[in-house]
Amino acid sequence: MRASDRAYQRLREEILDGLLAPRTVLAEVEQAARLGVSRTPVREAFGRLVADGLLAAQSGRGLVVTELSAGGVHELYELRTALEDQAARLAAQRRDPRVFEDLARRFAAAGDLVHLGEEGLHRYYELTDDLDAAIDEAVRNSYLADALRAARTHLVRIRRLARHDPGRLREAAAEHLLIVEAIAAGDAGLAAHATHVHLHKSKTHFVRLVERHLDETSNAPSATVATTGA
Amino acid sequence: MRASDRAYQRLREEILDGLLAPRTVLAEVEQAARLGVSRTPVREAFGRLVADGLLAAQSGRGLVVTELSAGGVHELYELRTALEDQAARLAAQRRDPRVFEDLARRFAAAGDLVHLGEEGLHRYYELTDDLDAAIDEAVRNSYLADALRAARTHLVRIRRLARHDPGRLREAAAEHLLIVEAIAAGDAGLAAHATHVHLHKSKTHFVRLVERHLDETSNAPSATVATTGA
DNA sequence: GAACGGGTCTGTGTATACATTCGCGCCGTC
């Protein structure tokens, strides 16, 4: 694998995991040294991360890890709703029913994950990732898939703020089950509307999370440069 | 301005204008020599063009200018509909009415452009570009705007195949006028539905264009390497 | 004659050296 790919993947994961916190300033030489490669692959990785919206040019020199905000979550969901509603609609028209019948069984059983704590939440995310993949596969539209991938990238960052919440997990499982059943049944309209409803509830949940998170960290900015300096 | 930015812009324009035809193979050294810069900025430009979906990695070595196909137009419009419907809906909720009232006047007068031939078509594209910009401005959602920009990039390539068509231009002007009036009036539902209808008609029109274009060029592949070699 | 293997050669990937620009701090002046 190419060094630039590894640099990109590594930095991307570190941003998504929060190891590189929002507002952290990244310099080429510094990261090149840390990752054990030269500036060239790091520059390429930076370029891709900027395109992903995970890094942004700082006023003046340097790149910063982009910030999460409640307003940003609203904006992200305005995009996500448009894309996922459409994807669900198209998936219902083009799916292999067996794939979604299988997913329906797994979502129906997902209530049990409630008892596994954080591990259960993690397992649930794997399940929703499988659903996303199944929808992409059914829709067979690379333009839509690319746009969805970009939107989901940012979702991962928000999702990371969540702790296990049995009530919300049970609700989400019921919402997802309805979506999957609608797709399996080939009911495009229901699939789209059920997706819309689910995303609305999901958004409400996450906006609350982000607001709480920003409150908690407002006096202790997440950027490492700022904290280590003080 | 940076050499890599100029390389990117130049190559992008050449692809969108069809100067670099689909299936054309691009090599770093070759383009570096042609553009009068070193490989480094060319590599960066290539990376951005791949992210834009205008270049794709060829099997083996080299990058190729991506192809247009009727199926691709369908896929593109599945994405575009999702994004533009949502954008129109949100614009109707957030617009400054004066901006769209002004646009409505311009679209109402656009019928006159029919008499200007190709120049009229060009002028009409400028008008729709202004509408796109006004919608982005009203929506104020960077995620959505980025996704729309990506989709519109590909649209430009398809649009290039069009010749002046008085009938279609008059129809399009009427459809656009309805959209703009709905946004000006703050009627989000109508704005979204009018956009959907317009895009459906637009898609039908362009699919026909692309099919005809592919027919015409099927025996004379557009890639320069193929034609000069034969 | 076709298929497989080795060698060459071109093109990409990475490192590094060089150029350039812009930020930051210091000093001077008002």
Place this chain on the structure above:
DNA sequence: GACGGCGCGAATGTATACACAGACCCGTTC
């Protein structure tokens, strides 16, 4: 004391040199 200009320095932007890989060609063999 504050503001502005100047200079230094560090970080980015570009060029180039080097390493490596894989694609193509040719020869050989079956």
